[in-house]
Amino acid sequence: xxxxxxxxxxxxxxxxxxxxxxxxxxxxxxxxxxxxxxxxxxxxxxxxxxxxxxxxxxxxxxxxxxxxxxxxxxxxxxxxxxxxxxxxxxxxxxxxxxxxxxxxxxxxxxxxxxxxxxxxxxxxxxxxxxxxxxxxxxxxxxxxxxxxxxxxxxxxxxxxxxxxxxxxxxxxxxxxxxxxxxxxxxxxxxxxxxxxxxxxxxxxxxxxxxxxxxxxxxxxxxxxxxxxxxxxxxxxxxxxxxxxxxxxxxxxxxxxxxxxxxxxxxxxxxxxxxx
Amino acid sequence: xxxxxxxxxxxxxxxxxxxxxxxxxxxxxxxxxxxxxxxxxxxxxxxxxxxxxxxxxxxxxxxxxxxxxxxxxxxxxxxxxxxxxxxxxxxxxxxxxxxxxxxxxxxxxxxxxxxxxxxxxxxxxxxxxxxxxxxxxxxxxxxxxxxxxxxxxx
Amino acid sequence: xxxxxxxxxxxxxxxxxxxxxxxxxxxxxxxxxxxxxxxxxxxxxxxxxxxxxxxxxxxxxxxxxxxxxxxxxxxxxxxxxxxxxxxxxxxxxxxxxxxxxxxxxxxxxxxxxxxxxxxxxxxxxxxxxxxxxxxxxxxxxxxxxxxxxxxxxxxxxxxxxxxxxxxxxxxxxxxxxxxxxxxxxxxxxxxxxxxxxxxxxxxxxxxxxxxxxxxxxxxxxxxxxxxxxxxxxxxxxxxxxxxxxxxxxxxxxxxxxxxx
Numbered sequence: 269x270x271x272x273x274x275x276x277x278x279x280x281x282x283x284x285x286x287x288x289x290x291x292x293x294x295x296x297x298x299x300x301x302x303x304x305x306x307x308x309x310x311x312x313x314x315x316x317x318x319x320x321x322x323x324x325x326x327x328x329x330x331x332x333x334x335x336x337x338x339x340x341x342x343x344x345x346x347x348x349x350x351x352x353x354x355x356x357x358x359x360x361x362x363x364x365x366x367x368x369x370x371x372x373x374x375x376x377x378x379x380x381x382x383x384x385x386x387x388x389x390x391x392x393x394x395x396x397x398x399x400x401x402x403x404x405x406x407x408x409x410x411x412x413x414x415x416x417x418x419x420x421x422x423x424x425x426x427x428x429x430x431x432x433x434x435x436x437x438x439x440x441x442x443x444x445x446x447x448x449x450x451x452x453x454x455x456x457x458x459x460x461x462x463x464x465x466x467x468x469x470x471x472x473x474x475x476x477x478x479x480x481x482x483x484x485x486x487x488x489x490x491x492x493x494x495x496x497x498x499x500x501x502x503x504x505x506x507x508x509x510x511x512x513x514x515x516x517x518x519x520x521x522x523x524x525x526x527x528x529x530x531x532x533x534x535x536x537x538x539x540x541x542x543x
Numbered sequence: 544x545x546x547x548x549x550x551x552x553x554x555x556x557x558x559x560x561x562x563x564x565x566x567x568x569x570x571x572x573x574x575x576x577x578x579x580x581x582x583x584x585x586x587x588x589x590x591x592x593x594x595x596x597x598x599x600x601x602x603x604x605x606x607x608x609x610x611x612x613x614x615x616x617x618x619x620x621x622x623x624x625x626x627x628x629x630x631x632x633x634x635x636x637x638x639x640x641x642x643x644x645x646x647x648x649x650x651x652x653x654x655x656x657x658x659x660x661x662x663x664x665x666x667x668x669x670x671x672x673x674x675x676x677x678x679x680x681x682x683x684x685x686x687x688x689x690x691x692x693x694x695x696x697x
Numbered sequence: 698x699x700x701x702x703x704x705x706x707x708x709x710x711x712x713x714x715x716x717x718x719x720x721x722x723x724x725x726x727x728x729x730x731x732x733x734x735x736x737x738x739x740x741x742x743x744x745x746x747x748x749x750x751x752x753x754x755x756x757x758x759x760x761x762x763x764x765x766x767x768x769x770x771x772x773x774x775x776x777x778x779x780x781x782x783x784x785x786x787x788x789x790x791x792x793x794x795x796x797x798x799x800x801x802x803x804x805x806x807x808x809x810x811x812x813x814x815x816x817x818x819x820x821x822x823x824x825x826x827x828x829x830x831x832x833x834x835x836x837x838x839x840x841x842x843x844x845x846x847x848x849x850x851x852x853x854x855x856x857x858x859x860x861x862x863x864x865x866x867x868x869x870x871x872x873x874x875x876x877x878x879x880x881x882x883x884x885x886x887x888x889x890x891x892x893x894x895x896x897x898x899x900x901x902x903x904x905x906x907x908x909x910x911x912x913x914x915x916x917x918x919x920x921x922x923x924x925x926x927x928x929x930x931x932x933x934x935x936x937x938x939x940x941x942x943x944x945x946x947x948x949x950x951x952x953x954x955x956x957x
Contacts (some may be wrong), residue, residue, distance in 0.1 A: 363822055549745045559857065
């Protein structure tokens with residue numbers, strides 16, 4: 269276990285259920301300040317939900333979520349919105365506003381939260397766009413961008429207000445190797461240059477292990493193991509091994525639970541169709 | 544540029560709708576704010592029964608429109624209907640004091656309107672004057688009733 | 698038996714829940730008026746989307762409905778020798794019933810469904826969530842301008858529909874079938890009352906605009922963010938919107954014109 273004293277995000281005894289299905293039960297997790305923390309786990313373990321709980325978009329059923337000393341679920345609307353100005357989040361789909369141009373998308377948080385004059389906003393937007401290498405694409409509409417470019421613009425927008433906490437939701441999904449490399453480099457650079465704390469949710473093992481300082485593996489609504497990437501690689505837990513090495517079958521079963529195959533084939537019950 | 548076009552078209556849209564509302568007010572519902580202007584003058588007529596006559600019905604002479612009914616009210620003194628007519632200024636001082644006003648019906652089922660026939664006197668009706676010689680509306684039910692009772696007598 | 702009862706109960710609870718959520722959304726969006734007025738351009742943009750882009754369909758339908766009224770009205774009235782009353786018939790049917798109702802139905806199909814799909818897509822692509830993370834309330838920024846734009850646009854469209862319809866009736870009645878021009882307008886002016894007929898029609902369409910836009914933004918905001926969910930919500934907007942318009946029309950007509 270790491271011995272860092274200053275944690276930006278602390279989660280204790282968190283429980284959350286959706287439609288009677290428990291997504292987290294008694295989850296505890298700390299995110300150290302100024303580092304890149306990767307939260308990994310198979311799909312369906314509620315990694316995105318965790319980010320939304322940190323951002324205060326969802327409220328936990330039990331337990332506490334504390335960001336920089338503020339208990340997120342107990343914050344009033346105003347305080348929550350001002351806390352969110354210190355957080356940036358990159359959504360899985362990029363989530364650029366489709367009715368605004370690239371420039372306006374990046375300018376959006378600045379216009380909303382600052383009273384800066386137009387020429388200063390312009391300078392800031394161009395700096396942010398330059399940092400993701402898309403200064404030339406400022407007049408395009410989101411629909412004209414490729415997936416990777418969209419994600420980079422969204423990244424520029426997320427860092428427009430220089431957040432202290434940056435959250436990435438599956439940033440590597442569906443990207444070609446070149447974009448992947450660019451994104452990995454960007455995340456590392458931004459974290460170090462802007463002195464941010466980064467939370468990265470992903471199931472891309474190689475990329476995560478290559479940039480993260482701290483790794484948490486989630487499974488079944490609990491933290492399976494956490495520690496440095498090296499420690500995770502050497503972990504003896506069967507579930508962790510299966511996940512890291514990408515084995516098709518193991519503690520996480522390949523098959524959806526079903527009755528015995530031979531019996532199923534032989535029984536002549538017709539397929540059930542939805543009424 | 545596109546924002547400009549959007550704002551122009553929205554402005555045009557609102558103005559077109561406002562103009563249409565004005566058209567509805569004046570052309571379709573015949574709203575007239577300057578009813579008391581100088582283009583008409585007022586004459587009163589008392590009728591025993593106005594039948595289906597309504598405000599805004601036309602006032603004609605020899606079949607030509609010369610004015611409108613502006614209001615119909617009960618006269619509590621005589622218990623008859625006091626009808627206010629607004630007559631075109633072109634007919635000012637051209638209606639004699641013994642002019643007759645009749646309530647007529649356009650067609651069998653049509654609207655009631657007022658027909659005016661001038662008399663022979665030298666004296667003319669002034670603004671605010673009164674037409675004394677009037678014929679009430681023909682009420683179909685009364686006519687049928689009279690017809691039936693006269694049939695019964697024979 | 699108990700299963701059936703449970704199903705009924707489940708349905709009722711989900712309907713009540715939906716009503717509650719939609720009322721909550723409506724209240725929050727109406728309270729966003731200050732934000733809308735401060736960001737007036739958002740409103741103008743949405744009036745363009747819901748109003749200006751619907752002008753074409755409204756004008757064409759208004760013209761044809763006016764022309765059909767002229768034709769049908771003439772063929773009925775001519776039997777009584779009352780074709781002079783054509784203007785009155787066309788204007789009253791349009792002003793009191795047809796323009797508010799038909800314009801509202803077209804609006805539900807054209808603008809309402811587009812609103813639902815747009816908001817639904819914003820939800821599905823996490824635009825609403827990311828706006829919230831940036832610290833802007835999507836109800837104020839996205840929902841409120843659309844709600845107010847809808848409430849403004851439809852009455853204006855309804856007025857345009859009426860005037861074009863009256864003109865279409867005149868085209869057929871006067872220009873083609875030979876009703877006397879003066880009696881077309883004269884009879885109309887004698888029988889149409891500005892407050893009773895024109896304003897009541899506009900009030901109807903304001904009520905319809907409110908209900909349709911409310912349904913449309915709620916369906917978009919509340920939908921399940923999948924392609925199936927979006928298509929289901931769009932259908933719901935048109936079906937619920939149209940039914941609400943027809944039902945409300947009866948109630949409003951009874952209230953406005955019921956005192957015979």
